[in-house]
Amino acid sequence: METRRRRLLLLVLVGPATLILLSTSIVPLVYSVLLSLQNYNLTDPFGRRFVGLYQFVRALRDPRLWQATVTTFQILVPSLVIELVLGIGIALLLNRKSRGLKAFRACILLPMMVTPVVVGLMWALMYNTNFGILNYFLSLVGAGAVEWLAYPNLAKLSLILVDIWQSTPFVVLIVLAGLQSLPPLAYLAARVDGATRWQTLRYITLPMLRPIIAVATLFRLLSLLVSFDVIYVLTGGGPGSATETLSMYIYKQGFVLCDVSYASALSYIFLVASIVATTRLVKLTAAPSQQYSGGGAS
Amino acid sequence: MKRALSLAFVLALVLGAACTPGLARSYRRFDGVKLEFIMVDDPQVYAIRKHLPEFKKLTGIDVTITEYPLSSLMEKQLLSLISGTGKPDLVGFDLWFVGAFGRTDTLLPLDSFINELKNDRDFDFADLLSRHVEGYRYKDRQIGVGFIPVQMLQVYRKDLFESPKYRSEFKAKYGYDLKPPETMKQFMDVVKFFTRDTDGDGKIDLWGTATQMQRDDPIYCAFTHFMYPYGGEIIDPKTKRPVFNSKTNVRALTDFVTMVHNYCPPGTLGYGWGDMTAAMQKGDVAIQLNWNVFMGEYEDPSKSKVAGKLGYTPTPGEVTKRSLLGGWGIGINKQSRNKEAAKEFIRWLLSKETDLAVTLSGGAAPMRVSTYKNAEVAKRFPHGPASNLTAAYSTPPPPVPEFPAILEIVGLALSEAASKQKSPKEALDDAQAKLDDVMRGAGYYK
Numbered sequence: 226m227e228t229r230r231r232r233l234l235l236l237v238l239v240g241p242a243t244l245i246l247l248s249t250s251i252v253p254l255v256y257s258v259l260l261s262l263q264n265y266n267l268t269d270p271f272g273r274r275f276v277g278l279y280q281f282v283r284a285l286r287d288p289r290l291w292q293a294t295v296t297t298f299q300i301l302v303p304s305l306v307i308e309l310v311l312g313i314g315i316a317l318l319l320n321r322k323s324r325g326l327k328a329f330r331a332c333i334l335l336p337m338m339v340t341p342v343v344v345g346l347m348w349a350l351m352y353n354t355n356f357g358i359l360n361y362f363l364s365l366v367g368a369g370a371v372e373w374l375a376y377p378n379l380a381k382l383s384l385i386l387v388d389i390w391q392s393t394p395f396v397v398l399i400v401l402a403g404l405q406s407l408p409p410l411a412y413l414a415a416r417v418d419g420a421t422r423w424q425t426l427r428y429i430t431l432p433m434l435r436p437i438i439a440v441a442t443l444f445r446l447l448s449l450l451v452s453f454d455v456i457y458v459l460t461g462g463g464p465g466s467a468t469e470t471l472s473m474y475i476y477k478q479g480f481v482l483c484d485v486s487y488a489s490a491l492s493y494i495f496l497v498a499s500i501v502a503t504t505r506l507v508k509l510t511a512a513p514s515q516q517y518s519g520g521g522a523s
Numbered sequence: 524m525k526r527a528l529s530l531a532f533v534l535a536l537v538l539g540a541a542c543t544p545g546l547a548r549s550y551r552r553f554d555g556v557k558l559e560f561i562m563v564d565d566p567q568v569y570a571i572r573k574h575l576p577e578f579k580k581l582t583g584i585d586v587t588i589t590e591y592p593l594s595s596l597m598e599k600q601l602l603s604l605i606s607g608t609g610k611p612d613l614v615g616f617d618l619w620f621v622g623a624f625g626r627t628d629t630l631l632p633l634d635s636f637i638n639e640l641k642n643d644r645d646f647d648f649a650d651l652l653s654r655h656v657e658g659y660r661y662k663d664r665q666i667g668v669g670f671i672p673v674q675m676l677q678v679y680r681k682d683l684f685e686s687p688k689y690r691s692e693f694k695a696k697y698g699y700d701l702k703p704p705e706t707m708k709q710f711m712d713v714v715k716f717f718t719r720d721t722d723g724d725g726k727i728d729l730w731g732t733a734t735q736m737q738r739d740d741p742i743y744c745a746f747t748h749f750m751y752p753y754g755g756e757i758i759d760p761k762t763k764r765p766v767f768n769s770k771t772n773v774r775a776l777t778d779f780v781t782m783v784h785n786y787c788p789p790g791t792l793g794y795g796w797g798d799m800t801a802a803m804q805k806g807d808v809a810i811q812l813n814w815n816v817f818m819g820e821y822e823d824p825s826k827s828k829v830a831g832k833l834g835y836t837p838t839p840g841e842v843t844k845r846s847l848l849g850g851w852g853i854g855i856n857k858q859s860r861n862k863e864a865a866k867e868f869i870r871w872l873l874s875k876e877t878d879l880a881v882t883l884s885g886g887a888a889p890m891r892v893s894t895y896k897n898a899e900v901a902k903r904f905p906h907g908p909a910s911n912l913t914a915a916y917s918t919p920p921p922p923v924p925e926f927p928a929i930l931e932i933v934g935l936a937l938s939e940a941a942s943k944q945k946s947p948k949e950a951l952d953d954a955q956a957k958l959d960d961v962m963r964g965a966g967y968y969k
Binding site: 267269353355370374462464465467482483 | 594598602605622623624626627629737738739788789807924928935938939943944945
């Protein structure tokens with residue numbers, strides 16, 4: 226009797242949450258799998274039928290998908306590397322007790338607080354060829370007006386710049402938190418052993434920060450992979466398809482061309498590729514740090 | 524005798540009432556009915572919303588307009604219509620996507636309703652801009668009717684075109700009088716002529732024109748100014764085969780790219796509608812081909828340096844006289860439980876009184892010729908006659924369900940050519956192959 230009552234209580238407590246989870250997460254997930262196995266275009270509801278893996282085969286033969294993949298990495302890799310280097314550098318600078326640093330810390334985190342759409346609109350004004358502030362500064366040194374978003378490479382560079390501006394503070398925040406949690410004893414020991422500042426950074430700080438950097442890298446990687454808002458506002462994927470990233474391409478298929486089945490198939494391909502990439506990254510970065518912390522403990 | 528006199532009195536009253544000018548027509552009452560209307564976020568909608576309480580007073584119908592950004596509108600509307608829930612009751616859809624909406628067979632055929640309006644003398648159907656009614660036909664049925672008529676026109680700086688200095692200089696250089704262009708050849712001469720350094724500081728500060736270059740809709744609109752007058756097409760209307768890489772289109776795209784790179788302000792490659800409008804408002808350009816809905820912005824002295832200095836003419840021709848038609852139409856959900864109330868809303872929305880009232884309270888595009896003739900409207904919208912003349916020879920894009928895909932392919936090709944990633948010929952050839960895939964895949968030919 227007691228067990229029965231206990232089971233009933235469990236059901237009452239867990240049931241609603243399970244139902245909500247099922248309806249908001251699992252059902253759409255299953256539905257999108259079903260969609261990816263059909264040829265459903267919203268403009269042709271009567272032509273909807275089961276087509277098996279056709280959409281996935283179509284994706285593999287789609288040159289624009291491969292182009293979008295290349296474009297994604299052309300924007301992702303430089304953004305990620307520069308954000309990490311700058312983020313770690315700034316965090317090291319901020320990790321000291323000095324006057325005014327608190328205010329500076331607060332200021333440097335501001336870009337992270339701004340909504341991506343607002344960031345896009347703000348930078349669209351700054352990149353404006355005729356009255357943008359960037360070209361104004363360039364004109365002060367006698368340089369001509371730059372058409373920031375008009376040409377493929379420059380448009381990519383402009384997007385990278387915006388991402389660095391907005392997301393470096395995130396890396397700073399994480400690394401700074403990591404730095405402040407490092408054990409002071411290790412530094413004391415290094416100083417006793419006569420280590421230089423560079424040696425301390427190279428052999429103490431960075432290895433101990435490795436798991437923290439891995440987390441920052443993972444978050445930034447995921448965020449860059451699905452980056453959409455700023456690209457949509459600034460370039461819309463153009464000029465041509467120069468800034469058409471994977472998420473932009475999937476959006477176009479689903480929302481502009483209303484080809485929801487193909488968009489679902491592309492999303493699943495994208496999801497699997499992202500999981501593989503991030504899992505690999507976690508393995509690469511996490512393993513040595515565990516050995517390190519193990520060694521440190523002994 | 525007494526009876527005959529009473530009858531005559533009643534008859535006289537009825538006839539008198541019918542002939543009284545400005546008497547509001549009577550609307551059917553649907554007390555307690557609520558209508559949902561999904562539409563794009565547009566200033567015209569804000570103006571319509573101001574008058575909804577009047578409609579409720581007349582009919583008892585409560586209308587709720589929900590606006591969505593253009594980027595997600597069509598997908599939201601199609602999903603709602605296909606779901607079969609009967610909501611929303613009304614949708615405001617893009618003229619360009621008549622084919623896409625038509626194929627879903629979710630909009631109520633309005634043919635009998637249109638006939639009813641045609642027979643309603645008070646309604647004066649002939650006063651509506653006919654192109655914006657006809658444009659909403661899909662195959663053999665009317666699936667909507669225009670309520671925001673958008674059409675192109677040519678706007679130019681009268682102060683520059685009437686300047687004796689420029690007139691004599693132009694005549695000496697080109698051998699004919701400086702006037703608003705009637706052909707694209709003249710248009711190219713004019714934009715080349717006006718691209719100049721006016722203050723002698725060595726920098727160009729007046730540009731021939733500015734246009735809209737963002738993917739996909741903006742650049743599509745801009746290119747049609749060349750393609751249509753030159754005699755080009757994207758899809759052959761009869762065979763439905765793509766003819767996008769024709770010699771005519773290669774020439775049109777070459778001239779278009781030349782214009783953008785030489786006679787438009789720096790940064791034009793990234794311009795949208797707002798940017799090209801701002802270029803004119805700032806007085807940076809001499810002439811422009813733009814949509815009628817932006818002209819009110821040009822004539823507002825608080826926003827525009829060129830207010831009162833502008834002239835308006837129909838768009839230029841070349842081999843043919845043809846321009847692009849745009850706009851928004853209203854359709855009724857086939858599954859709506861309030862179809863009759865929805866029809867009453869359309870009747871009210873397109874009536875003379877509402878069209879005028881909406882225009883006077885901020886609407887940018889009247890649907891009736893008579894509204895343009897109103898003294899106050901004519902003062903605010905001096906472009907009216909030019910805009911309506913252009914509409915007479917304007918056509919919407921191919922009314923096929925595959926148009927969203929066509930637009931995306933064409934937009935990409937034009938953008939690649941404009942940013943010099945490909946030559947005009949290469950861009951058009953690539954697009955032709957993709958268009959062929961789309962049209963062949965849709966079963967128009969084998």
